[in-house]
Amino acid sequence: MTTERYNAREAEPRWQARWDERKLFQTNEADGRPTYYVLEMFPYPSGRIHMGHVRNYAMGDVVARYKRAKGFDVLHPMGWDAFGLPAENAAIERKVHPKAWTYENIATMRNQLKSIGLSLDWSREIATCDPDYYAQQQRLFLDFLKAGLAYRRKSKVNWDPVDNTVLANEQVIDGRGWRSGALVEQRELTQWFLKITAFSEELLSALDGLPRWPEKVRTMQKNWIGRSEGMLVRWALANAHGDGALKEVEVYTTRPDTLFGASFIAVSADHPLAAACAACDPKLNAFVEECRRAGTSLAALETAEKKGYDTGLRASHPLDPSWELPVYVANFVLMDYGTGAIFGCPAHDQRDYDFARAYGLPIKPVVAPPGADAEALIADAAYDGDGVLVNSRFLDGLDVAAAKEEVARRLEAATLGNRPVGERKVNWRLRDWGISRQRYWGCPIPIIHCEACGPQPVPDDQLPVLLPEDVSFDQPGNPLDRNEAWRNVSCPACGGPARRETDTMDTFVDSSWYYARFTAPRAATPTERAVADRWLPVDQYIGGVEHAILHLLYSRFFTRAMKMTGHLGIDEPFAGLFTQGMVVHETYRDASGQWVAPSEIAISEAEGQRRAARLSNGDPIEIGPIEKMSKSKKNTVDPNDIIETYGADTARWFMLSDSPPERDVIWTEAGVEGASRFVQRVWRLVNEAAERGAPAGAAAPEQIGAPAEALRRTAHGALARVGESIERFHFNRCVAAANELANALGQALQAAREPDADIRFALREAAEILVRMIAPFTPHLAEECWAALGHETLVAEEAWPEADPALLASDSVTLPVQVNGKKRDEIVVARDADAATIEKMVRELDVVLKAVGDKPIRKVIVVPQRIVNVVA
């Protein structure tokens, strides 16, 4: 008998059409099944999907298909993060309208995604640039505004000179724009902000209620939110300059216990005090300017020495007014954090220590480490650990915590002017989220500016504010600014002439609530509460770690803000989060150092050495390190090519094989070949089993011999492992289990030329189990095999089979026998054999007698069903 090769190219579209016809993956009204919402981070429509998408969506699809088979009502939607800069760049470079460019890309990528055979509900597809979508986003913005969660203020912003737009703090990485990589400048602009800091405390504490999030992501968010407990402490200025308006300086500290170790005050170059002093001190002015220039660059931050300038001001110590300390402007003090002013305690803070060393300031230790001499310790570095207070008058002998408490009590009681000198204060690193972007291709901020009435919300009946389509990109800047017809409107309050807000929203706003919109994608309000309540939170969210802070933090904020404004009933959007690793590939370069694509070369292996050569002319190519697939290094593989050559199932199978999903996976030609071989092998085995095994639906024979029993055990064991492994996201172990079953089935087919009834039954059963357990991974192949096994139904509609518990546990177990911790032999005993029997058996084993020699056996440890250890 010969079976034709499985033709994925022919079969895959056929099964996709079948699923479509039956609307299998569309989610409808509640029908009583428990719900399960699987979501993968939706893609930016860049033009083509890449292997990272295939991996991400393959994982989500396994979960979705598995949960559906387990009886859940599954929601598994897809959409497009469709606003953003590349569309405008395309408009500038290629004279295409951003809208046309975006929707063309979406069309291409939708087809590509469909060719992967994902079990998606396409009827819920949304693109964030659809007016339907952003209209609701504008409603949300206005609701947030009403609730006090959105506001406008002038602020220093991060300006990206390449993208010509403002960036949020989170979007500046090492002083550079997260997208453009350009050095970010500081500018003053009036901006719209979302009040994420209103939820600082909650966003932090709720992280502990997310056990199904990776620890790593929670830690990153904790650090980002950056809670610290400390005090605001006011210092009187002894010899204030000028009009005397600056009579005091307020510092923030988390170490009030070290106040007696203070040796200076330092303020940021952007601090009002610095500005006031600089006004009559040109040298200080020059220093301030220097600090500002150095401010943002990465190199400057890393190598910057502690520099300062003595303002000549003197501050009196809050616990001893007769003690005066110098006030410096210093380059290492951040205006953004705390009050922009600190007191320096060199003995217990490394930065202050460095500064004191540079400027000859006193270094007085006030905390003695346990059992050590404080004086000796601070010789070369600051000590910031716990200890006992010394040199600190009334604090001496207290530990750090007690001293903090004592200082806080005293400073709260003392007054300066009419206010307390000190105040306990929780400080946050998290800043409000600036969302104004000076770009065209984004969601318009629904505000009208009126000279007389100020900024006015666009009235509900005038929503949505649609993006005008007649725009040109022939000059720099925001085309909305130049679009008079769109821009000039009348004030909704007074009817007078007014202008539209021309800034659009940060695209992270778009992705902050799409998961909620998917639950009711065509609703005339942002959400439909009843429906949203039924589906949310997302049970399993899957995406890259690169969004650990930005997108996930914004989404957590949005969920709370939407709850506050009545659109949702939950706090946390994603109950489970999985961050998958990247797809990486070797890099190749030619003799001139130019990157060469994998498709342009051939690899050969001789004497253990891999060599690469250019296909066109045989030139030697250097094999470089394995790196993330990127266009710039040309080490990409196009999913389309793979699907055309091998089929989607092969690509999916390979993406989930070998590497654990959270780790990077290395794309190799050999790996794809391996996956393809598996697909073909399953097809052959199943066809052979269909022919030689029992017919569909045949009952189990009364007598089952040992070989048939063994095959059944393997099949049921593999099935149980696959289910368990999917639940735990160990897809690579599912692949291993499937391989084992395929091996066992292959061997059984080999062994039984003319099989008896029991073997025939086991062959069919094993083949059916194999097909059904790979169905979430290679769904098309599974359908084709299922049909070959004589079924009329679709595997995609079958329930997940239950492994027979009787076949998972056997009556006898093999126990390894160790002597002094080294394995010497094995014994087979009854599963429920008692320890005494086992011990007796073991004591008589030749290997044990030999290994023990003439030493007495001191002890025999029997761990039931696991191991025996003889101690001599």
Place this chain on the structure above:
RNA sequence: GCGGACGUGGCGAAACCGGUAGACGCACGAGACUUAAAAUCUUGCGCCGCAAGGCGUGCGGGUUCGAGUCCCGCCGUCCGCACCA
């Protein structure tokens, strides 16, 4: 500098609560089928050793009858944050 993760054959990896280290796959070797090749099938494959046996999960110590797994101290790789007072 701070925080986190990781380190197992030639390679990707597995090993659930401390209980047979290396499942499964890739690569490679031998054989069968074939005029030949591909495909497929059988078989071998941690290291040293003819073997018996010994050694082996980055390194050094410890706890334990027993450690890849737990504890202490190093080394290395990757990631995140980075003057946050």
